Amino acid sequence: MTVASSLADDVAAYAALEPWALAERWRIYRRLREESPVHEVAGSVLITTYEDVCSVLLDHERVHNGAPSRGVPGEVLDRLTQGERAMLADIVDWEDRWLTAANGRRHAELRALGTRVFAARAIQDLRERVAAVIHEMLTSLARRETFDFVSEFAYRLPLTVISEILDIPDELREPLHETWVGMMPARTGLAWRSNLPRDLEDAHRHFKAMERQVRDLLDLRSSGPTTEIMRNLVEARASGVDEKDLLVLIQILITAGHQTTQDLLANGLHALLRERDQWRLLCEDPSLAPAAVEEILRYRSPSQDIERFAAAPFTLRGVEVPAGRHLTILLGSANHDPAVFSEPDVFDILRPDARQHVAFGRGPHFCLGAALSRMEGSLALEALARRLPDIELVGDDPPWIPSTHLLGLAFLHVSPGPLRAG
């Protein structure tokens, strides 16, 4: 294990996506909370305590949302060519239309459109179908001696569910996902902005490809029968909603929940199988699955950070934050804050206050897909505990994907053991 000597070294290694620092991020978060809870690095201000995370997310006067790629430090912008700036501007134009980037009235309007899609009732109506998809997948995977839980279950379940909701044809499902992965450099968090123009051309190509693919989907579903949710989106286009706003909304509905739910499932199974007593608890009483989901969201939050900008200058814990400064809100650190969660580094599915976590954010941007991912997570864990109670990890601990923003395993090899009726 490499241990950097100073906090600055630790944080720099973490921001530069050093694998050892990503694996030790909770230790680095603890140091930050204790030694420098409001900390400047890579042109951003890190907010790390539960109290500050909540107050910043609820402070709409001084803190705004915006396109993440806007937060490029001046010295980095200076080294970009004109062509590179134009590519960055295209990316910013797309990101600016994300729900997560919008503020005030514009956010309320865009969100109203999204809320129609994710009304709680519509999600409950999907329950049976999601359970059936899980049943089929586990029945087939149980025939194998070993399999990669990430690529063969955790990746496929949310992709199948959202594709059915949005009526995405089979042949477009994987290409859409690959395009999203290609857009990822812009989502790797702190490293993206400071390393520009590295990865810029590639990311730009994928942003453009996403626009084409989503437009093709909307065109395809503009005539003929489709799901109620897709019809709403098609009708929104006909009623004059800006087409690019609509394309971006569809993109975010397809992608926002995919990687995150994949990570919820894989991070969760990994934690449960490493802490075998927790897995046994769940197998003895599978109705604990919803509680286990909340603890996984707290303990191994799929979205480790979200981004904001200072709309006005302010001072937090003695640190002066100028207007326009990029802020990194560390949800993953808030969820390990001992001021709120006792023994925060212990994974305990019976923890009574796990639901206090901020894994879905806080305030008006609270995750629109929370009910859907909670449902997918609970049904999947319950089915795994009932049907594959002897499932085991195979091989060494898998690495985390290179991102400060997302927390996900690159792979997770398991041996399923015998299939029970369940």
Ligand code: HEM
């Ligand atoms: C475990 C799974 C998930 C996690 C951890 C997660 C996390 C988050 C977080 C932290 C935010 C707040 C962003 C911010 O304030 O800047 C958010 C917003 C959002 N999420 Fe999720 N999410 C998950 C699943 C989903 C799913 C399944 C969908 C939809 C299919 C979805 C759609 C959205 C959308 C559209 C927003 C933007 C809401 C707004 O800005 O008003 N998420 N999510």
